[in-house]
Amino acid sequence: MSEFSVRSDSVDVEQIMRQIRGRIREKRGVDYTEAEIEKLASVKLEKFLDPRGIRSDLVQQFRARLASDQSQDEFTEAMLYETHRPALKKLRRMLNPILKLFINPAAVSGAIQSQSRRQSDVLFYEVVHNLVVEVTRLGIEVHNLKMRVESMSSRLDFDERRARAFEGSVSRPQRLDRRPAASAGATGPAGSTGSQPDGQVSYGSVQRPPEAAAPVAAGGRDQNQGGQARPEGGGPNGGNRDGGRRRRRRRRRRPGDSQGSAGLTGSTGSTGSAGSTSSEGSEGSERSSHEPDGDGGDDQ
Amino acid sequence: MKLAVVVQRYGADVSGGAELHARYIAERFAHHAEVEVLTSCARDYVTWNNELPPGEEIVNRVKVRRFPVARPRNTREFGRRSQHVFNEAHSLADELRWLESEGPASPALIQYIRRSRGEFDFFLFFSARYYPSWHGARAVPEKAILVPTAERDPAVGLSIFGPLFRGARAVMYNSLEERAMIESVSQRKGPGVVVGVGSAIPDRTQPWRFKKKFNVKGPFAIYIGRLDENKGCKELFTYFQSYATLYPRGLDLILVGSKHIDVPAHPRIRHLGFLTDEDKFDGLAASDVLIMPSPYESLSMVTLEAWALGKPVLTNGRCDVLRGQSMRSNAGLYYDTVEEFAEALFSLEASGPLGAILGRNGHEYFKRHYTWPVIERKYQDMFLQLKSQPAPPAIEPLPGWFARRRRNLPPAREVLAGVPAGPVKR
Numbered sequence: 001m002s003e004f005s006v007r008s009d010s011v012d013v014e015q016i017m018r019q020i021r022g023r024i025r026e027k028r029g030v031d032y033t034e035a036e037i038e039k040l041a042s043v044k045l046e047k048f049l050d051p052r053g054i055r056s057d058l059v060q061q062f063r064a065r066l067a068s069d070q071s072q073d074e075f076t077e078a079m080l081y082e083t084h085r086p087a088l089k090k091l092r093r094m095l096n097p098i099l100k101l102f103i104n105p106a107a108v109s110g111a112i113q114s115q116s117r118r119q120s121d122v123l124f125y126e127v128v129h130n131l132v133v134e135v136t137r138l139g140i141e142v143h144n145l146k147m148r149v150e151s152m153s154s155r156l157d158f159d160e161r162r163a164r165a166f167e168g169s170v171s172r173p174q175r176l177d178r179r180p181a182a183s184a185g186a187t188g189p190a191g192s193t194g195s196q197p198d199g200q201v202s203y204g205s206v207q208r209p210p211e212a213a214a215p216v217a218a219g220g221r222d223q224n225q226g227g228q229a230r231p232e233g234g235g236p237n238g239g240n241r242d243g244g245r246r247r248r249r250r251r252r253r254r255p256g257d258s259q260g261s262a263g264l265t266g267s268t269g270s271t272g273s274a275g276s277t278s279s280e281g282s283e284g285s286e287r288s289s290h291e292p293d294g295d296g297g298d299d300q
Numbered sequence: 301m302k303l304a305v306v307v308q309r310y311g312a313d314v315s316g317g318a319e320l321h322a323r324y325i326a327e328r329f330a331h332h333a334e335v336e337v338l339t340s341c342a343r344d345y346v347t348w349n350n351e352l353p354p355g356e357e358i359v360n361r362v363k364v365r366r367f368p369v370a371r372p373r374n375t376r377e378f379g380r381r382s383q384h385v386f387n388e389a390h391s392l393a394d395e396l397r398w399l400e401s402e403g404p405a406s407p408a409l410i411q412y413i414r415r416s417r418g419e420f421d422f423f424l425f426f427s428a429r430y431y432p433s434w435h436g437a438r439a440v441p442e443k444a445i446l447v448p449t450a451e452r453d454p455a456v457g458l459s460i461f462g463p464l465f466r467g468a469r470a471v472m473y474n475s476l477e478e479r480a481m482i483e484s485v486s487q488r489k490g491p492g493v494v495v496g497v498g499s500a501i502p503d504r505t506q507p508w509r510f511k512k513k514f515n516v517k518g519p520f521a522i523y524i525g526r527l528d529e530n531k532g533c534k535e536l537f538t539y540f541q542s543y544a545t546l547y548p549r550g551l552d553l554i555l556v557g558s559k560h561i562d563v564p565a566h567p568r569i570r571h572l573g574f575l576t577d578e579d580k581f582d583g584l585a586a587s588d589v590l591i592m593p594s595p596y597e598s599l600s601m602v603t604l605e606a607w608a609l610g611k612p613v614l615t616n617g618r619c620d621v622l623r624g625q626s627m628r629s630n631a632g633l634y635y636d637t638v639e640e641f642a643e644a645l646f647s648l649e650a651s652g653p654l655g656a657i658l659g660r661n662g663h664e665y666f667k668r669h670y671t672w673p674v675i676e677r678k679y680q681d682m683f684l685q686l687k688s689q690p691a692p693p694a695i696e697p698l699p700g701w702f703a704r705r706r707r708n709l710p711p712a713r714e715v716l717a718g719v720p721a722g723p724v725k726r
Contacts, residue, residue, distance in 0.1 A: 011657050013630045020633070020643045027639075151547050151646070 027147070077109045301333040301683065302419060306436050307426040308404050310339035310366075311352070312359055317601060318449040321497045322426040325447075326362045328498070328672055329679070336420075337364040338412065340404040340432065347372045348404035367409035377401050386454040386712045392704040395460045405431050414439045422683060424472075428464060429455045437468055442691035445682070447472045450482060451596040452620060457715030462486045467695030470682050474599035476628075476724035477620040484719045490692065493682055496599050498672040500577070501608045507586030510579060514572055519649060520552040521614070522587035524580060524602045525594070527571070528560040532593030532616050537564050539593075539635075543642040544568050551588055551649045556580060585609050588655060589648045595619050604670050607631055607662030612655045614644055624723030631662030 081092040099105065307322035314320070326335050337359070341350040348369045357364045381398040384390055409432055413423065417440045425433040428448040437444040446468040450456050465471065465486035473479040473494045482488060510516065527533045533555075540553050541564065555563060555571040563571045575583065584590065590606035595618040603613050603622065613632035615622035617640070626632035633648060635641040648655045668674070698704060 011630055011654065011661070013627050013633060013658070016633060016647070016654070017640075017644075020640060020647060024639045024643060147546055148548075151549075154646075155549060 027143070077106050080105050080109065301421045303329055303333050303335050304413070304416075304420040304423045305335060305337045305426070306409075306413065306423055306432050307337065307339050308430045308432055309342055309345060310337050310359070310364055311343065314343065316345060317597075317599070318427040318447075320601065321447070321449065321599075322424075323360075323362075324497055324499070325424065325679075327360055328676060330362050332676070332680075335362055337362055338409060338432075338436075339364060339366055340406050340409060341366045341368050342404050346375065365412070367406045367412065369404040369406050370408075371403075371405060373403045374401065378403075385458060388711055389707055390709050390711070391707045392459060392699065392709065394707075395458050395709070396698075396704070398458070399431060399434055399460060402429070403431055410435045410439055417443065422469075422686070425468075428461060434460070434464055437464055438695050441467050441695045442469060444468045445470045445472060445686075447474075448478065448482060449474060449598045450478055451598045452477075452481060452716065452719075452721070453596055454712040454716050456481065456485055457712035457719070459709050459715075463696040466490070467692075469686055469691065472679070472682070475621045475624065477624050478598050480724055481719055485715065491682065491685060491689075493678055495675055495678045496604070496670055497601060498670050498675045499601055499605050499608060501605060502578070502581050505581050505585035505609065507582055510582035510586045513579070514554075514583075516552075516554065516570075516586065518552060519588045520554050520586075521589045521591050521645065521649070522554045522556065522583055523591050523593070524556045524584065525592075526557050526560060527555060527563065530594075530596070532595050533561060535616075536591060536593035537566075537569070539638045539641040540569065541566060542638050543645055546642050547646055550646060553591070554583065554587065556583060581605070581609070584611060587611060589614055589645070591645075592616065592619075592622055594622075597621050603632070604666055607659075607666040608670070610659040610663040612648055612658035612662065614641070614648060620721060620723050624725070625665075627723055627725060629661055629665035631658050631665055633658070 081089060081096065083089045083092070305322050305326045307319055309316065309319045310323060311319075312323075314323075322337070326337050329335050340348065341352045341354050342348040343351040349372050350368050352366055354366050354368050357366065378398075378401040381394070381401050385394050385398045413436045420443065422443050422445050423436065423440050424445050424447060425437050426447045426449060427433055428437075428446055428450055433446070437446060444467075446465070448465070448471060455461070462485065465482050465488050468490070470490065471479075471482065471488065471492040473482070473492060474496050476494055479492060479494055483492075523533070523536065525531055536553075543550060544566065552568045552570065555569065556573075556575050558574050559571060563569060572583075584602075584606055588611075590603065590611055590613045592600050592603050592613055592615045594600065595616050597619050598621060600615075600622060603615065603625070606613050607629065613622075613626065615626055615632055615634045617623050617634035617636040622632075623634045626634050633644040635644050648658070
């Protein structure tokens with residue numbers, strides 16, 4: 001897992017558990033207890049996630065209500081006396097004080113207005129309710145997708161490291177195969193040939209990275225050392241410094257090239273994969289050391 | 301030296317934890333001493349039916365003497381009595397009746413122990429909660445070495461066990477948590493040592509053979525043990541299904557053991573049934589992680605076996621013993637909630653180095669504490685210590701007829717609730 005910082009062999013389980021709990025807290029925002037979560041969930045379900053409250057004809061009703069509301073919103077006390085006959089309108093105004101002795105028209109108009117508002121509120125409530133339902137659903141979906149993305153990125157990270165480990169393990173036998181051909185065809189220098197009578201011995205020389213890596217990285221300091229180091233990446237032109245540089249450049253441009261990758265892994269370790277490879281390598285060795293049959297590869 | 305191992309069931313095919321523990325100890329000490337196993341004729345721990353013939357028998361080069369069970373267990377009666385003594389105020393007589401109903405009641409076995417007390421140097425009593433250990437240890441207190449295998453269950457809170465824990469010559473604990481619990485509940489001061497048990501770990505395992513034989517593809521977590529609700533399996537199934545939803549390409553779950561509850565039909569859960577030891581160890585070696593969901597364990601042998609093979613474990617955090625061992629060994633993670641289960645399992649499967657490091661810590665922990673030379677040394681040191689010390693006074697006698705019937709004892713659950721809980725860190 002990428003977020004776990006396991007830097008050394010001395011791990012602390014309690015610390016790991018704290019990290020795990022921290023991750024869980026981050027995901028769900030607040031560290032609720034199970035009981036609290038259940039309570040929250042039940043409240044939400046009761047208040048908002050009631051499917052019976054959702055109506056398919058809500059929009060039409062809302063429009064109709066909105067239209068009637070617009071006319072009712074303008075309702076005032078004066079509208080009680082409205083008429084298209086001016087004489088009657090005048091008479092009503094004159095008698096208005098007498099009417100006010102018997103009833104309170106302002107209260108009537110207020111009641112009509114508030115009733116109209118309440119009906120609108122119900123519809124607005126439904127709209128808000130539906131929005132909350134959708135937001136809740138989307139929130140859950142986003143949460144799930146986040147976790148999936150996180151899971152996938154972690155797995156990708158792990159697969160990459162694993163692939164590099166496999167590349168590293170594959171590149172060694174390649175070097176083993178290439179060594180005799182290289183030493184025979186290219187240098188054949190007295191020192192190297194004499195000290196490396198077979199492929200096994202030449203593979204052994206790869207196991208001293210400081211000496212083997214330095215000449216190649218520096219472009220070759222002398223023929224003999226270059227001759228020993230080149231077979232990993234140099235090949236037949238072991239003595240040509242410029243040629244060696246050109247080859248290295250080409251390999252860096254084409255990391256998929258098997259020869260190039262073998263040379264780079266062994267010689268420089270500067271691609272960034274070397275670090276990962278070595279860490280995976282240590283994992284592999286730990287696993288195999290635990291299993292009596294040393295079959296660590298099967299477990300992965 | 302002549303040792304008697306007293307245990308409720310015994311046999312090569314008896315796979316209970318305490319019974320296996322007793323068999324391993326008997327077989328190991330048969331190399332150094334004359335060992336005789338005293339047990340019942342029962343094979344089934346639920347009914348205690350007399351299924352095996354009484355008399356002598358040799359099992360894996362160890363002499364076994366079986367005694368008949370006087371009456372099989374009446375499960376309804378046992379359940380009723382358990383409810384009473386665990387949850388209500390009760391009398392000592394009630395507790396004694398509970399012990400009788402739990403079984404396996406074998407007066408012939410106790411008589412033999414009493415008769416042959418001079419023949420043996422020590423009697424090792426396994427599982428304090430059963431009839432043979434309780435009555436047997438009271439019959440020969442000066443030679444009684446108790447291996448309580450006690451879990452944090454209400455039975456420990458019963459008052460009949462206090463004098464037993466206090467009066468035994470020595471107690472061989474399975475874990476620091478068990479020791480803390482027993483010493484707290486009984487105020488025991490006598491000799492005792494945390495020993496546990498080793499295991500028959502094979503020199504070589506063949507994970508690929510397991511995968512081929514059972515057609516297992518991809519990484520997987522394994523559970524080994526009885527598929528039982530008491531072992532936390534139901535919770536495991538629920539939690540694993542949540543994990544599988546969260547991590548669609550994560551580990552599969554392989555279940556090994558006899559089935560007592562239904563296994564959910566899920567594409568990533570497979571039940572292989574009861575396996576031979578060879579298959580079991582190969583499966584363990586092939587797995588990425590062992591899951592131990594049981595909330596009640598005095599010692600999980602399969603957890604130790606996983607550590608012996610360098611595998612990390614994921615344990616139920618509610619089990620103090622497993623949690624404590626995981627913390628002390630730095631070899632396993634634990635969970636309290638479904639989220640912790642999913643995250644911990646994910647971290648064990650996804651971050652390879654973490655699992656490997658935990659596994660290696662487990663291997664070191666096993667080597668340091670649970671290899672057979674270590675276990676045998678602890679037992680032998682205890683035998684020497686007890687031989688050099690005078691025997692203490694006998695176990696406190698039971699009170700009189702009227703006192704035994706006085707309902708003045710608190711519910712066992714209440715007693716247990718007062719006992720400090722939690723893992724012992726160091």
